[in-house]
Amino acid sequence: MGLSWKEGVLTILLGAAAASGLTTLILFLVEATSILLPADTKFGIVFDAGSSHTSLFVYKWPADKENNTGVVSQALACQAEGSGISSYTSDPALAGESLRGCLEEALALIPEAQHRETPTFLGATAGMRLLSSEEQLSGRAHLSLEVARVLSQSSVDFLRRLALVGLDEGAFAWITINYVLGSLLQYTFSGEWARPPEATLVGALDMGGASTQMSFVPGGPILDASTKASFILYGSSYSVYSHSYLCFGRDEVLNRLLARLVQGSHSGLARHPCYHSGYRATVPLAPLFESPCVHTSMPPGAAQNLTVEGAGNPGACVSAIRELFNFSSCEGQADCTFDGVYQPLLQGRFYAFSNFYYTFHFLNLTSGQTLDTVNATVWEFCQRPWKLVEVSYPEHTSWLRDYCASGLYILTLLLEGYGFSEETWPSIEFRRQAGGTDIGWTLGYMLNLTNMIPAKAPAMKQAENYGIWAAGIVLVGLTLGAILGAAAVQLLWPRD
Structure with missing residues (x-):
């Protein structure tokens, strides 16, 4: 049936x-x-405690790294309120408190679950290196304790304070600029990371308030071991020449210039060749001679205040600036700059940032102008009457009187000090940022540090091909x- x-x-x-x-x-x-699965994201915090201000930077990178080094990017930049921490020696508690605002911004950005594993560093640069007397060293110790107290109370992994030596400050800045320009690592069209040709490397010219740094890879061996910094980044080795000139930062050069004028003045009036004609101001003398870079004491019987008048004489200004250098110590030596400092022959392109950039940006000289144009522009600006300068730049009152001296100092340093010429001048680019990232030592420091932070491999997971997954859903239905x-x-x- x-x-x-x-x-x-x-x-x-x-x-x-x-x-x-x-x-x-x-x-x-x-x-x-x-x-x-995509690798977890790691975070790191670096405080740049400079002579004139303190900045905080948050960096991030995939935890799996690339050939032992992190592919780092900037996630946050924050400038702390007030001046540099070295200025708080009379009240160290304020040094730590000045960091809280930026630290709170950083903690709001980083996932709370990762706070305890976020390495945090504070690097004190030339401003702290200048605190060398017994009293100043005691104040420096109190500053460090207060900074450590505030950072240790936070939820991050505060590892250490760094009294950054000049060699490292310059060399880490060299890492930063070459990294953001893609000269250390590039992502290829084939979807892989690769090392670019070494010819793409650039030198770094940095200028803070207390020091200035020169760093580059020379064409031959570095003969003075004290100027050599060595790195292994993304599996490649680099030997970088780097030197920091303490007391040759913008602020300290301006102090030294004024102090020399005071020494040469036997009255309560000094004529400053670098200030514009018609400028007149009264300044207190005691703070000027408290700077460790001013190696003379206040003249006996000098008044507490000094009246300074501008002369608007760029030629005399250059002569006064040249007296701050010891060029005779390098006579007859091809591999020497000034003050007897060794430097290999210049090679390649250079990026000039920080106060190099800020000064030339104000003077509208960051667009690749010729050396003749740069010289003529700076001299013309120095010869303008003060009243005209004030009217022309009402928003730049704090540094307005000093741009003439700063511009002529930069030209003297680059040409007579470092040895750039009319032919090599076009190799210098004046920049504040590159690739949308602030240029300085902090990114280079964090990038180099990732070599010592263990990598975390991406997680493995079973998954279906999309077409197979879609067919399976249809069959289930x-x-x-x-x-x-x-x-x-x-x-x-x-x-x-």
Whole structure:
């Protein structure tokens, strides 16, 4: 006796459900593949405690790294309120408190679960290096304790304070500029990271308030070991020449210039060749001679205040600036700058940032102008009457009187000090940022530090191909439909 219509329909539906269900199971078991989930993101915090201000930077990088070095990017930049921490020696508690605002911004950005594992460093640069007397060293110790107290109370992993030596300050800045320009690592069209040709490396010219740094890879060996910094980045080795000139930062050069004028003045009035004609101001003398870079004491019987008048004489200004250098110590030596400092022959392009950039940006000289144009522009600006300068730049009142001296000092340093010429001048680019990233030592420091932070491999997970996954969903739907259809037939079909 044959099957009834009801039994036939049930058999077909149940067979379809079994077939589609079995096919779905086979697809999910056989076609599953292993995939790597994106690596976790690591964070790091670096405070740049300079002579004139303190800045905080938050950096991030994928935890799996690239050839042992992190692919680092800037996530936050914050400038702390007030001046540099070295200015708080009379009230060290304020040094630590000045960091709280930026630290709170950083903690709001970093996921709370990662606060405890976020390495945090504070690097004190030339401003702290200048605190050398017994009293100043005691104040420096109190500053360090107060800064450590505030950072240790936070939820981050505060590891150490760094009294950054000049060699490192310059060399880390060299890492930063070459990294953001893609000269250390580039992402290729084939989807892989690769090392660019060494010819793309650039030198770094940095100028803070208390010191200035020169760093580059020379064409030959570095003969003075004290000026050599060595790194291994993304599996490649680099030997960088770097030297920091303490007391040759912008602020300290301006102090030294004024102090020499005071020494040569036997009255309460001094004519400053670098200030614009018509400028006149009264300045207190005691703070000037408290600077460790001013190696003379206040003249006996000198008044507490000095009246300074501008002469607007760029030629005399250059002569006064040249007296701050000891060029005679390098006579007859091709590999020497000034003050007897060794420097290999210049090679390649250079990026000049920080106060190099700020001064030339104010003078509108950051667009690749020729050396003749730069010289003419600076001299013309120095010869403008003070009243005209004040009217022309009402928003630059704090540093306005000093741009003439700063511009002429930069030209003297680059040309007579470092040895740039009319032919090599075009190799210098004046920039504040590169690739949207602030240029300075902090990024280079964090990038080099990632070599010592353990990598974390991406997590492995089983996953389906999208097409297989879609087919499986369709088959699951067919299986459920067949089962529901069979149930409906069994319950609703009229009995024979």
